[in-house]
Amino acid sequence: MTCVYNFTLPGLEGGSIDLGTYRGKPILLVNTASLCGFTPQYEGLQALWTQFNKAGLVIVGIPSDDFGHQEPGSAHEIATFCQRNYGVTFPMAARCHVKGGEAIPLFKWLDSQLGILARPRWNFFKYLTNRQGMPATWFSSLTPPTAWRVRHAVEQVLQAD
Template identity: 50%
Template sequence: MMSRIRYAALGCLLILSTAQPSFAGSVYDYTLPSINGGTLNLAAFKGQAVLVVNTASQCGFTPQYDGLQSLWETYKDRGLVVLGVPSNDFGGQEPGSRAEIKEFCSVNFDVDFPMSDKVVVRGDNAHPLYQWLAATLGASSRPRWNFYKYLIDANGQPVAYFSSMTRPQSSKITKAVEAALPR
């Protein structure tokens, strides 16, 4: 009898030790440090579609800021938020401070869409938002470079992701955005 209890206890411990971490129910449950200081509460975007993009200022894909700004200007009145998330994870291509990043984006690309402060987007220390995206969309959705894009629908659920190679104004993204906008 005692050995059965031990085996049952060991089995429970094994199950608990391999359990996945629990995640929030929607993107609106997350916060990011804001590029303006303070906290960027994603609940502020409730009911809107959100395109989350990990960005970098010294990357070959940096010109995509133009396309992201254009996408933002085209769809913001219809319920799309473009959210830039600077990261230094890939090639050290975002070494600046939040003030330097903000100035770079403003001066070079007239960016006025919301942006976070720099965060980690990959690995064990990835920001919880990026851990949730990978858990929800699958491990293959983890960003492999700067300017990976994640589309969240108006219910706060991730519906698609796009590689760095996919330009913000591509038909692939614009069709997905159209489908994700609030009705």
């Protein structure tokens, strides 16, 4: 059975992010962009990472230039921007396509699991998986990572077996 742990992403600063290394941990996947009105959500993502990482939550940022050409920079520029402006320490993938025919396999799988309503329609869509590596829920760009709904969902998957 396919689950989130079967996917590997190219790393922003080289190498790769093998999601299988996080087996048994919930993962919050977020398609990100540096020049978006939702970009300040990096701050909330970092706060979630700081608060829940020791409890097992993994956050992976996946930069994408698919919406409004809002992630045009090089890998180095993206990494520098995230670290300098938001102190991002959670794993970041290299820039990837997250929609349409060019979408990376991870996002094609999320689409097959969650359906048309969960397809990213802009930057900062969030996908939370459970400890079995299956999608638990998703949030649109309009729901900040600091929202009660997000925090509650994270707490629920962390408490579940």
